[in-house]
Amino acid sequence: KGGLQGVASQNPNAGTIDVLLQLADQYANMGSEPWRTTAYRKAAGALKRQPVKVNTYAEAIVLDDIGESTAQKIEEIAKTGRARKLLDLQSDPIIQLREAFTKIYGVGPGQAERWIAQGYRTLDDIREKAQLTTNQKIGLDHYDDLNTRIPRREAEALGAHVTRAAREVNRDVQLVIGGSYRRGADSSGDIDILITRQGTSSTGQLIDFLDELVAKLTNEGFLTAALAAHRRSHADDTNGSKWQGCCVLPQDEYPGDGCEGAATASNNDDNHEWRPVWRRIDLLLVPESQLGAALIYFTGNDIFNRSMRLLAQKKGMRLNQRGLYKDVLRGRGNVKITEGELVEGEDERKIFRHLGVHWREPHERWC
Numbered sequence: 001k002g003g004l005q006g007v008a009s010q011n012p013n014a015g016t017i018d019v020l021l022q023l024a025d026q027y028a029n030m031g032s033e034p035w036r037t038t039a040y041r042k043a044a045g046a047l048k049r050q051p052v053k054v055n056t057y058a059e060a061i062v063l064d065d066i067g068e069s070t071a072q073k074i075e076e077i078a079k080t081g082r083a084r085k086l087l088d089l090q091s092d093p094i095i096q097l098r099e100a101f102t103k104i105y106g107v108g109p110g111q112a113e114r115w116i117a118q119g120y121r122t123l124d125d126i127r128e129k130a131q132l133t134t135n136q137k138i139g140l141d142h143y144d145d146l147n148t149r150i151p152r153r154e155a156e157a158l159g160a161h162v163t164r165a166a167r168e169v170n171r172d173v174q175l176v177i178g179g180s181y182r183r184g185a186d187s188s189g190d191i192d193i194l195i196t197r198q199g200t201s202s203t204g205q206l207i208d209f210l211d212e213l214v215a216k217l218t219n220e221g222f223l224t225a226a227l228a229a230h231r232r233s234h235a236d237d238t239n240g241s242k243w244q245g246c247c248v249l250p251q252d253e254y255p256g257d258g259c260e261g262a263a264t265a266s267n268n269d270d271n272h273e274w275r276p277v278w279r280r281i282d283l284l285l286v287p288e289s290q291l292g293a294a295l296i297y298f299t300g301n302d303i304f305n306r307s308m309r310l311l312a313q314k315k316g317m318r319l320n321q322r323g324l325y326k327d328v329l330r331g332r333g334n335v336k337i338t339e340g341e342l343v344e345g346e347d348e349r350k351i352f353r354h355l356g357v358h359w360r361e362p363h364e365r366w367c
């Protein structure tokens with residue numbers, strides 16, 4: 001992650017936001033002090049909403065979502081163009097190593113830490129000596145590709161390819177590209193595709209379709225690997241309704257013309273020779289009755305989602321990727337006892353309305 005992620009570069013705080021997001025990413029990789037990641041991301045969101053440049057501690061501290069230490073950072077970045085803390089973190093060799101290891105798909109901060117403790121110092125050490133899961137092997141074999149962001153035009157073409165294939169399997173399915181793409185990002189880390197069909201009320205009604213679609217796309221070479229689903233929190237359990245893997249856009253479908261388009265789109269290769277670029281893809285089955293809630297969840301971003309769930313909780317309701325529920329019985333420690341009664345699942349706008357918040361277009365949901 002990191003970088004400007006779709007922040008219009010004419011935003012007066014774009015430079016500060018970029019440094020704050022890099023700090024957030026650093027702390028995310030470190031695994032310790034996770035609240036700092038949240039704090040920096042929220043502060044970046046607060047700055048994004050400002051029409052003028054925030055230059056001083058005093059100007060920053062009065063904004064929602066910005067605390068003392070972050071306000072100090074904002075003044076430092078606005079004045080010097082950088083944050084000392086970030087430079088310190090970036091120049092620490094162990095931190096660099098941790099970052100290099102966690103950039104392997106399927107490797108979290110804990111795994112990276114263990115490998116460092118075992119004395120591994122390079123990706124080659126990992127390749128030769130570490131015990132790797134299937135996902136980690138794929139992540140290591142396609143390290144550069146999977147760490148390159150997908151330009152918006154390529155994401156569009158990937159979505160079009162999957163949509164075409166899906167329609168060939170079943171004319172009645174509808175596909176929506178969600179995730180950062182739906183929020184309008186210039187580039188995405190992966191591509192998230194929601195798949196639904198009119199009249200469906202459970203993912204079971206779509207499973208056969210998914211099997212057929214995955215088989216078709218695999219046979220034609222578009223899908224290049226299936227990733228083992230990682231364990232999710234039980235609250236999020238999607239029970240086989242999510243398929244995660246890798247894909248490659250065929251050369252002649254790259255936006256632009258032929259080889260040149262492909263080379264620019266994948267931003268490597270000086271000699272303009274085409275080579276397949278592996279991308280991460282998530283296919284998400286969504287029954288029509290849950291489409292609105294799923295659209296909210298899979299559009300994100302994750303911080304926007306968290307605040308929507310919190311808001312629901314404050315109003316005695318519960319929001320998850322299946323719907324908005326009321327009369328949820330909670331016991332000690334806010335543990336939910338009953339699922340509650342479904343208020344709305346199908347219509348995204350109605351969910352906003354029931355929560356009493358004004359509608360926010362996907363591109364306004366950066367936090």
Ligand code: DCP
Pocket residue numbers: 001178179180181185187188189190191192297298299300301302303305306
């Ligand atoms: N999501 C969430 N909480 C998480 C992970 C994901 O709420 N811990 C939701 C919000 C995300 C969406 O799922 O927007 C898709 O997840 P991605 O990891 O694909 O994130 P994005 O698509 O937003 O960004 P990227 O460009 O990195 O893929």
Ligand code: MG
Pocket residue numbers: 178179180181188189190191192
């Ligand atoms: Mg995504």
Ligand code: MN
Pocket residue numbers: 179190191192282
């Ligand atoms: Mn995803």
